[in-house]
Every structure is written in structure tokens, then in C-alpha cells.
Amino acid sequence: MEEKTIKIMKEAARAGGGMVKKYFGGILEVIPKTTAADFKTKADMESEREIVTLLSGAFPEYNILSEESDYRDNGSGYTFIIDPLDGTNNFFLGVPYVSVAVALMKDEETLVSVIHDPFHDLTYHAVKNGGSFLNGSKIVVNKLEDVDQCTISYACSYNTAHNKKREDYSHIVDLHPKRAMSLWSPSRDFALLASGKIEAVVFNNPELYDYIPGKLLAAEAGALITKWDGEKDQCKNSEFIASNGTGIHAKIIQALNK
Structure with a gap:
């Protein structure tokens, strides 16, 4: 996977994270979705707008599946999967346990993923057959057995x-x-x-x-x-x-x- 793609996906996740931080702690309207616990706010939508703008600008031919919008089907084998604010309930309550997540799939396979924690400036990314990283340093699971x-x-x-x-x-x-x-x-x-x-x-x-x-x-x-x-x-x-x-x-x- 090209470094350019990874770089743009990181930029998009961080841009979305900037919107999340901007609205954190404010009084926001709750927009209901499917259940009482499932809703969105202006922060979700503004984060999504930033992410989609960057990704669609760089890769206009790719499909986009994002949580707060209709599926954008461009007939491509490549699709961006986006969660612009993972943890909306936490965010609304003032609990900073949230993230912004972006993945790129080709058909049924995930090629690259980026998860950004905007409150601690932590950017995780992974590349298929290329390892996982936190702020550029390789990470691995632990081996605790108990x-x-x-x-x-x-x-x-x-x-x-x-x-x-x-x-x-x-x-x-x-x-x-x-x-x-x-x-x-x-x-x-x-x-x-x-x-x-x-x-x-x-x-x-x-x-x-x-x-x-x-x-x-x-x-x-x-x-x-x-x-x-x-x-x-x-x-x-x-x-x-x-x-x-x-x-x-x-x-x-x-x-x-x-």
C-alpha cells in the first residue's frame, strides 16, 4: 500500500478528531437514530464532513461507507469505511473515551486502517501484512495467560x-x-x-x-x-x-x- 494513501488517511482521521475536540464539552443537540442510545450530534457530522472531504478529494473514484451518511457507491473495488466519532454516548457525557476510525477495503479485504484518539494525540494504523503501529512505532499484543x-x-x-x-x-x-x-x-x-x-x-x-x-x-x-x-x-x-x-x-x- 502506498505511503501516500496511509498519510492521507491519517490526515483525514486527525482532521475529524479536530472537530471532535472542538465540540467536546459543549451543549449539543441530540439527533435520534435507531434507539434511545443510538444518536448523533453536530460533532459526528462535522467530523464526517472533514474526513469525507479529504478522502473524496484525494480518491474521488473510491466508494465511501460512513456512519452518518448514505453509502456513496462509485462502482469501485475500493471502499473507505468511516466512523467519524466512535463513542458518541461517551462524548456527549463528557467522557473522552472516543476515537475516529477509517479503513480502506478492496472488495472483501481490509488493506489499511487508522484509529485516532484525539484527546491523547494517539494515532494507530495498520497495513495488511505490514504490521500495526502507534505514532509510528510498532505495537504487538501482550502474552498474558492468566x-x-x-x-x-x-x-x-x-x-x-x-x-x-x-x-x-x-x-x-x-x-x-x-x-x-x-x-x-x-x-x-x-x-x-x-x-x-x-x-x-x-x-x-x-x-x-x-x-x-x-x-x-x-x-x-x-x-x-x-x-x-x-x-x-x-x-x-x-x-x-x-x-x-x-x-x-x-x-x-x-x-x-x-
């Missing part, structure tokens, strides 16, 4: 039934990890896994833009990613486990399939 010392994150769709969420989360808690968490910014969770800060993430059917950027980042950092039943994962499969690849992974599979 479940009671690990941290496991859980993320799901806004439309996941409450009893299903409760069941999934209780199975994770029953493993007695150091911490089970659900922090509503999946791309940030992926970044923590890829940089060795946590040990696993469990996903139950989130939207495409919630996991495509992070999947590549985790995989290129050495993460093991499988379906819940342990079978081989596919790029667009949305029910999966990503972990540091130690025995923790098998224990999570066993717990989720009780």
Missing part, C-alpha cells in the same frame, strides 16, 4: 436484546477476569488490545464501521481472531472474539458457548 489478571471488553449492536447482552456479559464475568468492561468505543478497545493494554475483545454483531478498522489493527499486532465457536473468522463477520492468542481465547469460547 484469566484472573486479564481485561476483557464486550461490544454489541444497539439492537442487541437486553437479555442477550446480559447473558453475554455474565459469561465473561463468570471467568473472573481482573476486569470486564463495556466502554462503548469499540475502536478504542481494539487499540488497547493491539498495544498490549488489554487481553481480549468480544463482539456481538456491531455495525461494520465499529469493527472493520480495529480488526486489521488487532490482527496485524498479532491477535487471534475467531468466530464465537472457534472457527476461522471472515473479514465482515460481526460475531467474533479477538484476543492476545494465549489460552485465554479458548476459555472465552467455552464461556460464551455454555
Whole structure:
């Protein structure tokens, strides 16, 4: 993948992050979407506008799938996947656990991903078969093996039934990890896994833009990613486990399939 493409994707993510920082802490109108917990704000839309403007200007022939807009189909084999503000609920509450995420796919394969944390000036990126990086330095998952010392994150769709969420989360808690968490910014969770800060993430059917950027980042950092039943994962499969690849992974599979 050309360095120019990576550079522009980073610039786009940082530009979006600038809009996120600009509106953080302000009083913003909530624009409802599918459920009470699923909404957008001016920050989401302004971040998206900055990102799309940069990417479409540099790559006018590419398709664009972004969270807050209709799919822009240019008939290309290449598609940008964009989450302009991953963690809108956190943002609205004044909790700076958010990110801006951008990925480039060719057909069914993710080639490049960028995840930017605007509040700590952390820019993660990954290249297919080229590794994962944080602010230019290579990162890898850790190799912690003890479940009671690990941290496991859980993320799901806004439309996941409450009893299903409760069941999934209780199975994770029953493993007695150091911490089970659900922090509503999946791309940030992926970044923590890829940089060795946590040990696993469990996903139950989130939207495409919630996991495509992070999947590549985790995989290129050495993460093991499988379906819940342990079978081989596919790029667009949305029910999966990503972990540091130690025995923790098998224990999570066993717990989720009780």
C-alpha cells in the first residue's frame, strides 16, 4: 500500500478528531437514530464532513461507507469505511473515551486502517501484512495467560436484546477476569488490545464501521481472531472474539458457548 494513501488517511482521521475536540464539552443537540442510545450530534457530522472531504478529494473514484451518511457507491473495488466519532454516548457525557476510525477495503479485504484518539494525540494504523503501529512505532499484543489478571471488553449492536447482552456479559464475568468492561468505543478497545493494554475483545454483531478498522489493527499486532465457536473468522463477520492468542481465547469460547 502506498505511503501516500496511509498519510492521507491519517490526515483525514486527525482532521475529524479536530472537530471532535472542538465540540467536546459543549451543549449539543441530540439527533435520534435507531434507539434511545443510538444518536448523533453536530460533532459526528462535522467530523464526517472533514474526513469525507479529504478522502473524496484525494480518491474521488473510491466508494465511501460512513456512519452518518448514505453509502456513496462509485462502482469501485475500493471502499473507505468511516466512523467519524466512535463513542458518541461517551462524548456527549463528557467522557473522552472516543476515537475516529477509517479503513480502506478492496472488495472483501481490509488493506489499511487508522484509529485516532484525539484527546491523547494517539494515532494507530495498520497495513495488511505490514504490521500495526502507534505514532509510528510498532505495537504487538501482550502474552498474558492468566484469566484472573486479564481485561476483557464486550461490544454489541444497539439492537442487541437486553437479555442477550446480559447473558453475554455474565459469561465473561463468570471467568473472573481482573476486569470486564463495556466502554462503548469499540475502536478504542481494539487499540488497547493491539498495544498490549488489554487481553481480549468480544463482539456481538456491531455495525461494520465499529469493527472493520480495529480488526486489521488487532490482527496485524498479532491477535487471534475467531468466530464465537472457534472457527476461522471472515473479514465482515460481526460475531467474533479477538484476543492476545494465549489460552485465554479458548476459555472465552467455552464461556460464551455454555
